[in-house]
Amino acid sequence: MDVRVEQNENLWQFHLEGRLDLAGAEAVENAFNPLKSQKLFGCTLIIDFSGVHYISSSGLRVIVACFNHLEEQEGRMILCGMDIAVREVFDFAGLSDVFTITESLAEALDLARTY
Amino acid sequence: MDVRVEQNENLWQFHLEGRLDLAGAEAVENAFNPLKSQKLFGCTLIIDFSGVHYISSSGLRVIVACFNHLEEQEGRMILCGMDIAVREVFDFAGLSDVFTITESLAEALDLARTY
Amino acid sequence: MDIPLRHRPGVPSFVEVSLPSDPKYLAVVCTMIREFARLHGMAEELLRKIELAVDEVCSNVIVHAYEGRHDAVYRVRCTFDEPRLVIEVFDRGHSFSLEQCPKPKLEGPLKSRGTGGLGIHFIRKIMDEVEYEGHLGGENCFRMIKKVA
């Protein structure tokens, strides 16, 4: 699992690439670490799944934990670029309606601008 | 391994799809069976590898056996559509200079017409 | 398209793999079981589900049975007993009670749902039969069956 992070003022982008299984979730958790020491009020965090073609419950868990942390601090999260396999697992877990999900990264960036 | 056979007068086409390992070689050998009862003098046989991304020595063996049979009967063989992985194995075996090999199926068909 | 393997009497249709309890190797066992199931003619959509179920069981072995240790060993055996695909995962770690696993909350605000419980939920949703035999000091076995006819 490779995570590329981009930050521009209050917009964070996490571009994930690889399997988001138990091993991948550890890597993503580490990538999220810098967020812990930040004020996230008013921030938007985009998680770009276009490089992810597999996710397990361990992957969901780390996304949910980050979402909860953001909500507490009144930040926002947008998920984008999910393929059908990844989307299916979010559906399985009843999580598709909880998150803000866009098809493409471009749409996610557009949406972030309107916040 | 799936083999689609097309015959048109003295032009035979074998379109291979799948792994050409020991299991695949058995399937190809079966597909070649009808050739045994044919007069192959003046025939051209095109083997289209565009659906093959793996070949082992078992795969080479069945191609070589068919080539030898054709030569005896004064027929011709053209191989086409090999990707780099397949081509590498032919090279390894010192077989690339023995066979007539074209990049594409279109080129193989063109060449067959000139015989 | 490949011709799916048919069960021939007397020919065992199985594959068994042993590997360390390091999360990095989950991809190895998943890839292998997926290929085995693919050979038996299962469609992509089903392959994805089977892969997820295997991954969830193995992840639980690593995290719960072996408490996150990476240097223990577990075993996955996959048998095609037409029309049933049987997958068994064996470990020598802590056992648990499958029946007493609470169901996860899948509705309402995220905060109220709590974390965890999704793995077993996925497994039960995907597979037709799920059972677990725990053995103190011996091998535990998590067995799941998918009918694919």
Place this chain on the structure above:
Amino acid sequence: MDIPLRHRPGVPSFVEVSLPSDPKYLAVVCTMIREFARLHGMAEELLRKIELAVDEVCSNVIVHAYEGRHDAVYRVRCTFDEPRLVIEVFDRGHSFSLEQCPKPKLEGPLKSRGTGGLGIHFIRKIMDEVEYEGHLGGENCFRMIKKVA
């Protein structure tokens, strides 16, 4: 890009698979060993070669050691002992003498080359070390090592 697995002392880096001597399952073991090697950072070109070497050894077990029987069982073990990738194939069939395998003819007209001998040729070409231990009545072991540093 994934970060390649590093060898951590005390953590075994291996995977071991048992499977029937049916040619259909060659794809399963090849896919698995390829994924194991990929995890350890090996490049695509090397993965292709390793896959070929494994396939050739296993094909020989099926065709020669087990005389084409599909219902015997063999075992493949792959260990990463940095920087060496060690692959061992165990069978309980006929043994042979690796040293006495004749080299194939790779030049001249096809007719004059004869068939066979290519498998061992490929294996020797790809791997850095190749050895074989035959045991009457016990397990034979074909071992090959690739240095990947």
